[in-house]
Amino acid sequence: MNPHSLLAALPGFAIAPHAIQVLPDAAAYRTCLLERIASATRRIVIVALYLQQDEAGQEVLDALYQAKARRPSLEITVVVDWFRARRGLLGAGRQPGNAAWYQAQRELHGLDVVIHGVPVQTRELFGVLHLKGSVIDDCVLYTGASLNNVYLHRFERYRLDRYHLFDCPALADAMVDVVQRLLHHTATPRLDLPDAPPTRRLRGDIRRLRARLRRMLYDAPAATPGQGLRVIPLLGVGRGNPLNRTVCALLAAAESQVIISTPYFNPPRLVMREIDQALARGVNVELIVGHRTANDFYIAPGEPFSASGALPYLYEDNLRGFARRRQAAIASGQLQVRIWNDPGHTFHAKGVWVDLRYSLLTGNNLNPRGFNLDLENGLLIDDPHGQWLAPRAQELAGLRRHAPLLTSAAQLGEKAEHPKQVTKLLRRLRYSRLEPLIKRVL
Incomplete structure (x- = not known):
């Protein structure tokens, strides 16, 4: 298939131009993320390489727990990389990792903000969860940024990324569906609960998960001739x-x-x-x-x-x-x-x-x-x-x-x-x- 035909055949969602918003910088993204979490009524699915234990990470996790306290029926799921959550920062020596913080926060609040760790390979060196795109109600927030001080410009320093919002219920449903199919009761353990299994016990599940991921696709409508703007x-x-x-x-x-x-x-x-x-x-x-x-x-x-x-x-x-x-x-x-x-x-x-x-x-x-x-x-x-x-x-x-x-x-x-x-x-x-x-x- 020639490249033009391949691109024309890709399934996707029709969207109005005004339904795609570009945020200018990290500070604007942080403000938007916190505001969207606070106003959520139905679901929050946060996907990032990591949610860091620092001031910005604490702000995000506090916002999630506050949203859950206001609306107990609100479904909240956070998905991060398994390995990144269970180790410290590179070059910082031995540290307990963010998973210990997740567990302490759950014990403190006593609410169900579910945090899953996804091991994409049996070793971090050979593959991590680099999935992007969070969903709050029917809005997709797509960025390459993780959640910490520098990515969210919490203090003086920032790390520039790209920040897009898609107000598209069908796209939001498709992205949530992939996250739900990704999660598995043994292959992607809860990080907010104590006694997470060691990675060596997950190796068989991880290999099966990776094989399943290779076959996984987003569920989107087939392309039709003459379509306008699509995502x-x-x-x-x-x-x-x-x-x-x-x-x-x-x-x-x-x-x-x-x-x-x-x-x-x-x-x-x-x-x-x-x-x-x-x-x-x-x-x-x-x-x-x-x-x-x-x-x-x-x-x-x-x-x-x-x-x-x-x-x-x-x-x-x-x-x-x-x-x-x-x-x-x-x-x-x-x-x-x-x-x-x-x-x-x-x-x-x-x-x-x-x-x-x-x-x-x-x-x-x-x-x-x-x-x-x-x-x-x-x-x-x-x-x-x-x-x-x-x-x-x-x-x-x-x-x-x-x-x-x-x-x-x-x-x-x-x-x-x-x-x-x-x-x-x-x-x-x-x-x-x-x-x-x-x-x-x-």
């Missing part, structure tokens, strides 16, 4: 899944413009091939990538170093090599590379825009891990008649605000300028020939 939900885990195929089809279908935003520049071969083929067709390609200091793994000079602190430099090396090999396209303006950097803040916005028709929202980092290991999803906005161009352009302008154009790969500096600890670690990876494997699981 298309996509689910993906493992190679060749519907989300991966759609990303590649979008890039292959591009006729005039492709825009890709990712905080971590480590494209899988399929995506790199489609980028190069788009350039060969004469398509204008724009990349929006976070500066190494805007990476959430960045460790500032003088702070204790850990191995994860080398990741921003590895991503920068990838981008430098990519830009050098395509310097002619950069010089002609056909390839635009933007480096997002608002000092003191971090960047986490992901997505694909093609021509003036398609806008893909996703938590997928468009890297080998997202394409092969994690449980991912996305919402594709198909706008064949240009009904939603103004909000689209406004969001892109916001993403470009702190992202000046790169005029040459030389602006990214040289590997020789890396801190000594980073240089030593990356050299060891290359000499041990582990670098390709490491890139596949980052």
Whole structure:
């Protein structure tokens, strides 16, 4: 099937332009989330990589318990990654993890705010719950953000993401349905209750869960000729899944413009091939990538170093090599590379825009891990008649605000300028020939 036919055949939901709202920043999202929780009357389903024990996380969990206390019939389910909830922060030593906090909060309030942990693989290294999209009554709140101080801009620092609201009951029902089918009484244990089983006891259930996930799809109406604005939900885990195929089809279908935003520049071969083929067709390609200091793994000079602190430099090396090999396209303006950097803040916005028709929202980092290991999803906005161009352009302008154009790969500096600890670690990876494997699981 050619890419245009594949995209035209995707099932999705008709939606009015005014039913899709774009929030401008993390602070606006935090305000909206808390207001929607407070006004919920029927159901709340929160889906995130993690709900962190900090001030912003406490604010969200307090809001959920307060909503439940006001309306006992309100159904509240929180879904987070199993492994992330049961360990501490990277580089912070041994910690009990957020699960202990969930249990303490349940004991304190005595109310049924259900929190499930989802193990997508038997080890965190090989796959996590990267599903996005929460539902409050009939509204879908779609963002790549997790729930903590920096993602919600609780204090001085923020991590920029994308924030969309869809007032579409049918889409909300479809996304809740997938969450309900995802949850399993043994494979996705409750984290708010004591005595959660060790992961080793779940291994068989996890393997069966992953096999079931590979077959799972959103339930959406079939496409019909002549449809207007639609939103298309996509689910993906493992190679060749519907989300991966759609990303590649979008890039292959591009006729005039492709825009890709990712905080971590480590494209899988399929995506790199489609980028190069788009350039060969004469398509204008724009990349929006976070500066190494805007990476959430960045460790500032003088702070204790850990191995994860080398990741921003590895991503920068990838981008430098990519830009050098395509310097002619950069010089002609056909390839635009933007480096997002608002000092003191971090960047986490992901997505694909093609021509003036398609806008893909996703938590997928468009890297080998997202394409092969994690449980991912996305919402594709198909706008064949240009009904939603103004909000689209406004969001892109916001993403470009702190992202000046790169005029040459030389602006990214040289590997020789890396801190000594980073240089030593990356050299060891290359000499041990582990670098390709490491890139596949980052």
